[in-house]
Amino acid sequence: xxxxxxxxxxxxxxxxxxxxxxxxxxxxxxxxxxxxxxxxxxxxxxxxxxxxxxxxxxxxxxxxxxxxxxxxxxxxxxxxxxxxxxxxxxxxxxxxxxxxxxxxxxxxxxxxxxxxxxxxxxxxxxxxxxxxxxxxxxxxxxxxxxxxxxxxxxxxxxxxxxxxxxxxxxxxxxxxxxxxxxxxxxxxxxxxxxxxxxxxxxxxxxxxxxxxxxxxxxxxxxxxxxxxxxxxxxxxxxxxxxxxxxxxxxxxxxxxxxxxxxxxxxxxxxxxxxxxxxxxxxxxxxxxxxxxxxxxxxxxxxxxxxxxxxxxxxxxxxxxxxxxxxxxxxxxxxxxxxxxxxxxxxxxxxxxxxxxxxxxxxxxxxxxxxxxxxxxxxxxxxxxxxxxxxxxxxxxxxxxxxxxxxxxx
Amino acid sequence: xxxxxxxxxxxxxxxxxxxxxxxxxxxxxxxxxxxxxxxxxxxxxxxxxxxxxxxxxxxxxxxxxxxxxxxxxxxxxxxxxxxxxxxxxxxxxxxxxxxxxxxxxxxxxxxxxxxxxxxxxxxxxxxxxxxxxxxxxxxxxxxxxxxxxxxxxxxxxxxxxxxxxxxxxxxxxxxxxxxxxxxxxxxxxxxxxxxxxxxxxxxxxxxxxxxxxxxxxxxxxxxxxxxxxxxxxxxxxxxxxxxxxxxxxxxxxxxxxxxx
Ligand SMILES: Nc1ncnc2c1ncn2[C@@H]1O[C@H](COP(=O)(O)OP(=O)(O)OP(=O)(O)O)[C@@H](O)[C@H]1O
Ligand SMILES: [Mg+2]
Numbered sequence: 144x145x146x147x148x149x150x151x152x153x154x155x156x157x158x159x160x161x162x163x164x165x166x167x168x169x170x171x172x173x174x175x176x177x178x179x180x181x182x183x184x185x186x187x188x189x190x191x192x193x194x195x196x197x198x199x200x201x202x203x204x205x206x207x208x209x210x211x212x213x214x215x216x217x218x219x220x221x222x223x224x225x226x227x228x229x230x231x232x233x234x235x236x237x238x239x240x241x242x243x244x245x246x247x248x249x250x251x252x253x254x255x256x257x258x259x260x261x262x263x264x265x266x267x268x269x270x271x272x273x274x275x276x277x278x279x280x281x282x283x284x285x286x287x288x289x290x291x292x293x294x295x296x297x298x299x300x301x302x303x304x305x306x307x308x309x310x311x312x313x314x315x316x317x318x319x320x321x322x323x324x325x326x327x328x329x330x331x332x333x334x335x336x337x338x339x340x341x342x343x344x345x346x347x348x349x350x351x352x353x354x355x356x357x358x359x360x361x362x363x364x365x366x367x368x369x370x371x372x373x374x375x376x377x378x379x380x381x382x383x384x385x386x387x388x389x390x391x392x393x394x395x396x397x398x399x400x401x402x403x404x405x406x407x408x409x410x411x412x413x414x415x416x417x418x419x420x421x422x423x424x425x426x427x428x429x430x431x432x433x434x435x436x437x438x439x440x441x442x443x444x445x446x447x448x449x450x451x452x453x454x455x456x457x458x459x460x461x462x463x464x465x466x467x468x469x470x471x472x473x474x475x476x477x478x479x480x481x482x483x484x485x486x487x488x489x490x491x492x493x494x495x496x497x498x499x500x501x502x503x504x505x506x507x508x509x510x511x512x513x514x515x516x517x518x519x520x521x522x523x524x525x526x527x528x529x530x531x532x533x534x535x536x537x538x539x540x541x542x543x544x545x546x547x548x549x550x551x552x
Numbered sequence: 553x554x555x556x557x558x559x560x561x562x563x564x565x566x567x568x569x570x571x572x573x574x575x576x577x578x579x580x581x582x583x584x585x586x587x588x589x590x591x592x593x594x595x596x597x598x599x600x601x602x603x604x605x606x607x608x609x610x611x612x613x614x615x616x617x618x619x620x621x622x623x624x625x626x627x628x629x630x631x632x633x634x635x636x637x638x639x640x641x642x643x644x645x646x647x648x649x650x651x652x653x654x655x656x657x658x659x660x661x662x663x664x665x666x667x668x669x670x671x672x673x674x675x676x677x678x679x680x681x682x683x684x685x686x687x688x689x690x691x692x693x694x695x696x697x698x699x700x701x702x703x704x705x706x707x708x709x710x711x712x713x714x715x716x717x718x719x720x721x722x723x724x725x726x727x728x729x730x731x732x733x734x735x736x737x738x739x740x741x742x743x744x745x746x747x748x749x750x751x752x753x754x755x756x757x758x759x760x761x762x763x764x765x766x767x768x769x770x771x772x773x774x775x776x777x778x779x780x781x782x783x784x785x786x787x788x789x790x791x792x793x794x795x796x797x798x799x800x801x802x803x804x805x806x807x808x809x810x811x812x
Pocket of ligand 1: 599602604
């Protein structure tokens with residue numbers, strides 16, 4: 144019975160192909176918009192979390208939060224992370240596989256007649272390769288003794304090594320960084336571009352070298368041995384929350400601050416992703432509103448055309464009633480017709496949405512991920528729209544008096 | 553004749569439209585009995601209430617007052633849904649303007665009443681066969697897949713009659729069935745109705761045309777909502793009442809022995 148009604152509905156919609164298609168346009172746009180937007184936001188989210196995890200996995204980021212300074216107060220009074228905190232965390236906290244800190248400087252590098260401007264010099268500690276997932280290709284990374292003594296050594300990223308030395312072996316050679324000579328002790332394996340940084344273009348050196356030689360003097364006085372951020376790699380088998388807790392206690396103790404108003408903040412990768420997700424969630428809520436509005440408009444379009452259809456087919460309704468159709472039969476017929484119309488819009492909209500997502504992805508280079516739940520949600524909403532907005536026309540059809548309807552011209 | 557079961561009985565049937573100044577008394581108390589197998593014409597001047605009466609008999613409308621017994625059941629107080637079900641089961645309606653659905657083929661038009669049937673629903677193929685048989689009985693088996701606009705007026709009206717027959721109704725009601733047809737097509741329709749009558753069908757038709765009325769066996773004359781005469785029409789008693797079919801219920805058969 145219901146399949147026959149659906150067939151009937153399909154037929155009467157086909158009798159007005161163009162009109163039916165135009166009517167469903169609102170639903171098509173609404174559904175396609177939901178799918179494309181969800182695909183974009185899911186793609187962006189995936190790209191973000193991937194780039195956060197590509198820094199290395201199981202990381203904890205500790206940042207200085209300089210306590211607020213009043214006007215006229217000198218920022219020197221503020222606390223924050225200091226270089227010695229790195230060693231303290233490394234020694235006292237269990238479940239930590241590496242602790243590092245970095246301080247960058249933009250420098251000019253010379254070697255023979257080759258001069259490279261705007262190269263990033265990365266002052267770090269021996270744990271840096273572990274934390275960032277780098278590996279040494281030839282030679283070695285610097286040791287903690289070399290860091291402590293501020294030994295003038297350098298490890299090169301793959302690309303920069305090729306630029307400076309070509310086919311030659313760089314190990315043991317000297318490069319001039321600004322006015323300081325550094326001895327190359329190692330070259331890293333290729334890592335590539337991660338989260339906006341090309342690790343192959345960097346020159347790595349002990350952080351104390353950067354403190355002493357590459358920090359502008361007035362800045363150095365202000366900074367002292369303060370560091371902005373310490374990155375900790377946690378053993379995957381350890382409980383990351385416990386590690387975070389222990390680090391908080393340790394640092395609060397060392398800095399002589401209470402845990403209620405610390406001079407540092409600790410975030411895990413999961414925290415960062417969560418924070419990003421909450422911004423994309425706001426974005427998504429906005430989208431849902433946009434989509435709802437266009438579905439609403441689509442629904443009103445369907446209602447409008449169904450009302451027209453009921454009027455046009457008044458005689459048909461009268462005749463159907465005359466041969467035994469009950470008011471419910473008529474109501475179901477028109478409801479099904481509205482439903483078929485909106486589902487048609489839903490199906491086309493899903494097709495358009497999927498194609499649009501791919502097209503957008505290829506054209507913009509942004510990643511798009513088709514979200515199955517978006518398809519389910521938009522299809523269901525299309526069906527709901529059909530039933531909701533088909534109800535009034537269907538009821539109007541069902542309430543027609545057979546005699547009046549039969550006499551209608 | 554007097555022994556046949558009563559199909560239609562009305563008691564003081566009234567229909568009043570509007571109220572106050574604009575009040576129109578379309579039916580002013582009709583008492584009427586129609587027995588199974590009768591072929592009745594309703595005549596009268598325009599506006600006398602013929603269609604009003606037929607619509608009430610067809611359960612398309614309800615009387616303002618009085619009772620209407622259809623096949624023994626008082627349907628005058630029935631609500632819309634029950635009236636619809638009664639129409640599907642017991643009434644076959646034929647209109648002056650055919651009222652075929654233009655998007656459906658002849659066969660599909662004939663299938664409509666089966667589609668809305670609640671009792672003894674037929675599986676799709678059986679329903680098709682049944683509808684095809686009805687079309688064949690009006691001589692249009694070869695036009696089953698034609699659309700209404702591909703058929704002549706007379707053929708369209710025959711499809712409409714097949715549609716009226718297909719649920720095997722207790723009575724066939726026709727409002728000026730030949731009103732839109734030329735004399736040749738009218739004659740065809742009248743021959744068909746007479747053949748159905750010969751098979752024992754109960755038929756009531758409204759007409760202005762005395763020649764059409766002459767084909768029937770009883771003429772009711774209505775004026776200003778009153779039944780002013782009820783005459784049997786001796787000249788055209790076409791079948792003896794002892795016809796085997798007329799004594800059995802109308803449900804027997806759709807077959808018509810037509811002589812094409
Ligand atoms: N819906 C209505 N509202 C008000 N008055 C109506 C309505 N339908 C019919 N009437 C009136 O009832 C009376 C009977 O109308 P009806 O249609 O039954 O006449 P008829 O005998 O069929 O006429 P015709 O031969 O012209 O078809 C007329 O006066 C008509 O104006
Ligand atoms: Mg009339």
